[in-house]
Amino acid sequence: MNKIDFNGSLLEGDSNFLSQGNRGLRYGDALFETMRCSNGMIFFWEEHYLRLMASMRMLRMEIPMNFTLEVLEDSILKLLAANALDKGAARIRFTVFRKDGGLYLPKTNEISYTIESESLTSPFYVLNEEAYEVELYKDFYVNPDMLSTLKTNNKILNVTGSIYAKENGYDNCLLLNTAKQVVEALNGNLFIVNGHNVKTPALSDGCLNGIIRQKLIGIIEKTQDVEMEVAAISPFELQKADELFITNSIVGIQPITKYRKKEFKHEIAKSLLGKLNASARLTSTKF
Known part of the structure; x- marks a missing residue:
């Protein structure tokens, strides 16, 4: 122990x-x-x-x-x-x-x-390229306020959502706020890719103020030929996207491979992971 x-x-x-x-x-x-x-x-x-x-x-x-x-x-x-x-x-x-x-x-x-x-197991972020399917969780909703952006111990929504995902054979679920906009995943922030546009919900939508979210926004804004957008995401945008991925401080970037009948690639996620690891190295001379 x-x-x-x-x-x-x-x-x-x-x-x-x-x-x-x-x-x-x-x-x-x-x-x-x-x-x-x-x-x-x-x-x-x-x-x-x-x-x-x-x-x-x-x-x-x-x-x-x-x-x-x-x-x-x-x-x-x-x-x-x-x-x-x-x-x-x-x-x-x-x-x-x-x-x-x-x-x-x-x-x-x-x-x-x-x-x-x-x-x-790994000293740096590694991309998990195995099948990873998600679904919307609609039993309860995130309040779009500043308290929802904090990492508090009030996580009963995430607990019930995790049980729902396990019972229904999903690897994760995406959460909606009270305005029925997609906010985040059960355990991290959500990014969607459409062509050269990468989009993530705004803090005003109620998503967690994630550290990796902050880092990736900065990385993407400095990346040529890729446009970063922080704005509300409608559920209808999910199936139209080229890529979906989840971010948090432990896994870094987790690509979503399937949502309903749509399957996704993860080219942008893979390219961003290398840049995220490079950013993490800057925090340590021993890495």
């Missing part, structure tokens, strides 16, 4: 360190970051850190004085070393939750945190 970091102390992973009063458990009063690491270096660490700080401010959590970029990075690296993951590829989950107490109104805005780690 891997060790975990709880408020700066390394504990055994099966330790009983959370109480029944934990606000993340009771109210989903928590948020998290998932990050990929390679050889003891965190991909896009500054972007993850800035998103964490911005999200905590939005949720009116009190940010500790020692929550600096350098201190938190050091905590993550110490955990990786303690779990013998500093020489390979690893996934990190950094969870922040308000301290126990109160009902909907918390007794304090002070926070606690945990850091968890687990091994990954």
Whole structure:
């Protein structure tokens, strides 16, 4: 069992360190970051850190004085070393939750945190070219507001959608907002390709403010002969697209090969993956 970091102390992973009063458990009063690491270096660490700080401010959590970029990075690296993951590829989950107490109104805005780690197989992003089929999930909808853009622990929509996908033999589902626009996948942002145009939903549609989404938008905007568009996506656009792909911080880019009767290629996704790996290398001299 891997060790975990709880408020700066390394504990055994099966330790009983959370109480029944934990606000993340009771109210989903928590948020998290998932990050990929390679050889003891965190991909896009500054972007993850800035998103964490911005999200905590939005949720009116009190940010500790020692929550600096350098201190938190050091905590993550110490955990990786303690779990013998500093020489390979690893996934990190950094969870922040308000301290126990109160009902909907918390007794304090002070926070606690945990850091968890687990091994990954590849030190860099690799394109999965196997069959990957998706469908729309229409039982529940995403609210197009700023809270939906945060990586909070309120993920019951994603949980029920994942169960629906498994029960019906899909690899993933695409989520709709209350305006019936396609927002994202269950576990990442969505991009669609039509000719030389690449499109992804706007944050105002309610999609997650994903780190890889941010990176790819910047990469595509600098790529010749490819136009980047940030705008609402109608479900009718999906079957007309040449490519569909999902992005997140762990897999990088996941091509969608089938939606309903339409099958898709992944040429643009493949070309972007190389550029994404190159961007990740810039975050580390040890990569």
